Amino acid sequence: MESLQEGEAGAQSEQVALGEEAVLGADDIMAEVEVVAHQEADEKRQEQVQRAQPGPGPMSPESALEELLAVQVELEPVNARARKAFSQQREKMERRRKPHLDRRGAIIQSMPGFWANVIANHPQMSALLTDQDEDMLSYMINLEVKEAKHPVHLCQIMLFFRSNPYFQNKVITKEYLVNVTEYRASHSTPIQWCQDYEVEAYRRRHNNSGLNFFNWFSDHNFAGSNRIAEILCKDLWRNPLQYYRRMKPPEEETEISGSPLMLIEYGGASDLT
Structure with missing residues (x-):
């Protein structure tokens, strides 16, 4: 207890x-x-002062x-x-x-699985994840987003990972050129797949060409991937906590030793350990 x-x-x-x-x-x-x-x-x-002043009279061209x-x-x-x-x-x-x-x-x-939970809880991102994607994200330890305005508007996304059975990269960097209407892919770190997963990575990439997190992660140069970048930069990075902490309603309180306990959901599962 x-x-x-x-x-x-x-x-x-x-x-x-x-x-x-x-x-x-x-x-x-x-x-x-x-x-x-x-x-x-x-x-x-x-x-207002300038408008109060009389304008010029009729002039020749x-x-x-x-x-x-x-x-x-x-x-x-x-x-x-x-x-x-x-x-x-x-x-x-x-x-x-x-x-x-x-x-x-x-x-x-210091909060293991934080970003995996945040991404999985986002209503649009969750639809793009498979169970294997979520397991891959469980090794993610940090996310950083940096923006530069000059000489061009550039958004840089950096995903940091600990050792995992999928790939060898410690940092995956993706860069996007930003204008008024869209995020346009500019650069992506090549993924160094682990030998035991390389065949599976190739199969996943070529058997499903639709928009999903794995395809964006492994190669973001396809239609629709800019939407994932926009969600990470404009939504998840600015306030990740709104997708991490989810409280159950009061009627779902649980009694332990006669005292009510509010369950806190992390990534959609109650954490009682």
Whole structure:
């Protein structure tokens, strides 16, 4: 009974720590949003002042073109300052997020099977997994997502694994070029399959050409794989805890030694060990 309570308390404390990291990250972002809001308010006041000023009277085409060129020349340094300010603001936010992300990563690595449970619990990802995929993911110890905006918008996904019977890679890296409408595959680490699994990996890859986690994992250059990358980058990475911790409703409480115990589900199975 004591070991059960200690195990449950440990799991809950780790989840609380993860929740605190999410709150801290949200507080940092809100602080930055307030600064941006003040800047936008100042810009809006300046726009209102400019609109109150009378515009130019009728002009000849030549005069209008000269006026337009002059305004464009004035606008260029303003645009340059805006780009620089935006870049500096993004870098500042990333620096403030990094210690929280580092601590979150350290906590997650102390929770075996965390990412396997998170991925399996995601409603869209779960439909793309086989039992063997889930077993493969059970060896995953960490996930990292990094984004670069210059010279191009690039999203890098890194999956870290411990020794396993499937492949020899310790880190699998996948990179995507990002634009307004899609994630486009750019690079993927070649998988070094273990000798005992190489034939099975070849069979799985060539007998099923549809969108599934294994095909994305082994070679992401096929239609639809960008959706998996988008889920990892935009959803699971930003808040994995929402797919990890799932509480059973109160009516499913269990009595142990006369005391009610709320069961906590991890990856869809009650963890009572």
